[in-house]
Amino acid sequence: MSHTILVTGATGTVGSELVKALANRGLTVRAGVHSLIKGDRLKQLNPEVQLVEIDYARPETLHVALTGVERVFMLTPFSEDQVEIGKRIIDAAKQVGVQQVVKLSVAGAEVTPGIQLGRWHREVEQYLEQSGLAYTLLRPGGFMQNFLNYNGEDIRREGRLYMPIGDGRVSYIDARDIAAVAAVVLSATGPEHHGQAYTLSGPAAVSGSEVATAISQASGRPVSYVDVPEEAAAQAMAEAPAWLRGSMLELQRLYKAGHAAGVSPVVEQLTGCPPRSIGQFTLDFQQQFQPAS
Structure with missing residues (x-):
């Protein structure tokens, strides 16, 4: 072998x-x-x-x-x-x-x-x-990279982070x-x-507003968090298959209820390095949050 x-x-x-x-x-x-x-x-x-x-x-x-x-x-x-x-x-x-x-x-x-x-x-x-x-x-x-892969276009074009999770905190x-x-x-x-x-998990659970603030500070341009109603989020995914739409909305409800805020020490225990914060992540990828020139 x-x-x-x-x-x-x-x-x-x-x-x-x-x-x-x-x-x-x-x-x-x-x-x-x-x-x-x-x-x-x-x-x-x-x-x-x-x-x-x-x-x-x-x-x-x-x-x-x-x-x-x-x-x-x-x-x-x-x-x-x-x-x-x-x-x-x-x-x-x-x-x-x-x-x-x-x-x-x-x-x-x-x-x-x-x-x-x-x-x-x-x-x-x-x-x-x-x-x-x-x-x-x-x-x-939840992956921090999802803010680029799924929310990146809205952030670059409008300076807004749309998510239906209220004040829910997530340890991305x-x-x-x-x-x-x-x-x-x-x-x-x-x-x-x-x-x-x-x-x-990451080192801390953060809210949508805190994510938007971190992106703002890293990119040097204002980015605001918009808590959208679940109905609007469902409509935005209207063309997605029912299994995908349903599972994502269920996950977002979990986030909103605060059930994804737990912080685990495993990353540092196994690698010897603390996990990256949302601030570090946004700094590392600051160029990808900038509007297209």
Whole structure:
């Protein structure tokens, strides 16, 4: 068995950071991508990164991607069939003799009855737990990068951050810190992380207003938080599939109720570095909050 690590979803927010973190440690990284063309930028990060196509509609591609792999970072797409995809990866990993699977889950997945997003992840977690494979579960809260990926256009164009979460505080985490934890777990030479479930968060829970203030200070332009009614948020997602719209609105209700404000010490415990604050995140990405010239 080689010491190759497969990262699925390698071009995504967390996956791309993890590929970089693992490559920087001198580890052999195989990046699972839906499109080899899109994966080219991963080769630019490190030419030693192996690119492999994974198309979940073609199981043979998953088998090829996993062959000769010792450890897997399992990041499944946010799709209606994400549970089936997760189970398919686990079955294939077991079939080819993978030694460890690190699953990217979600904070609160263990809570019952929880929300739909958590239940989807928990079903796959339980399947992994019962698989006989060594496993580690990473359960992060909301990503700071979502302020760029989903709110960035409104922030750049209007100077407004629209969210239906009232005064709810959330312990958002920087995806780079998730990747740092995953890199520690995947590069460990012993079984100390096997069977562990780690909840990951940023250093503090912040409100929408505080996020807007941090963006304002970093970008040097006024950005205001707008608490929109849930009906307006639902209307903004009117063209999205019902499963996606419903699960996102449910998550935002959780935020509004203050149930995502818990702070975990795990990032610093495992990496030796405190997690990045929202202020640090906005400073690091200040140019991406600026209006297009």
